[in-house]
Amino acid sequence: MPLHAPAATTAASARELIAAQGGRVTRTRVAVIEALQRSAHPLSHDELGAVLDGADIAHDRVTLYRALDWLVEQGIAQRIAGGERAWRFEIRRGDDHRHAHFHCERCGQIVCLEDVPTASAPHLPAGFELERAELVLHGACADCGRAAAKGSAR
Amino acid sequence: MPLHAPAATTAASARELIAAQGGRVTRTRVAVIEALQRSAHPLSHDELGAVLDGADIAHDRVTLYRALDWLVEQGIAQRIAGGERAWRFEIRRGDDHRHAHFHCERCGQIVCLEDVPTASAPHLPAGFELERAELVLHGACADCGRAAAKGSAR
DNA sequence: ACATCTAATGCTACAATGTTGCATCAAATC
């Protein structure tokens, strides 16, 4: 543990994040936050469910939905609409939450593009108020692109 | 009917669009295309269903889904993921199909932002291939913003 | 106009994703 302030690392513990919003620190919320923090990619409700199965206690689908809803309401996590019909979730860290995402249409994975900003200052019609922008790029990820290049015949 | 080539107007008739792809010109497809062409906003499957009810014949949910799928496959229409959990559809016209969309989180409407481009040339990780970009801005539309400004209570 | 061929349709049944109501439990506070 560093004695100097960790410069905007992933550091904030699940407990801290939850307590800071005046919410109850429950096993579900802690487990969800930690799973999201460990994951390299945004996770769908379903993928999260699978992760939590491995963990401590058994969890209900609905409880998981509600935990995720709460995290998003509090600004701890954010929802990504991207690829298929299910939401993906990721923890918001510092200011880097305005990044784009890449959706691979071959393997279905969503990748964070940390250094691609969503939208700077789009010109909106009069009276429109922008709250949030979502940029999703669709195509083939490196792995899937390579695979297609090699075995050409299916 | 102009004798000179109409400079990329909305002109193309449903028949023409369908026949150009070698598809069968059915009442469903024609009605769907015309409904989309008439609409100022991209329409969800459900909204389209409502419009078609008013029209000629009764239509099955599944048929509508399949007609829309076909239109997208052929590049006649395009899907927008935007707001809620349902796809929206709009006719692709000329080159202006790379525009952003605005999702009003109050009234749920999706508005085309014809002059906001989606993404110019984002820097992607090595090996990634971009096929399509989707930019959705979330917030309050002019009507909903105004409404909120007036009646502050509630 | 009629026969023929096949794509498109209309059912039914199903899958996937998310929501609502309500009784019970447990995290926080005293």
Next chain:
DNA sequence: GATTTGATGCAACATTGTAGCATTAGATGT
């Protein structure tokens, strides 16, 4: 430890989209 209230678990439901298969109707040839 008792109390309070937010979080959970369960059952039932809603919405959105798919799959299989028999029937219909758009295109084509005569």
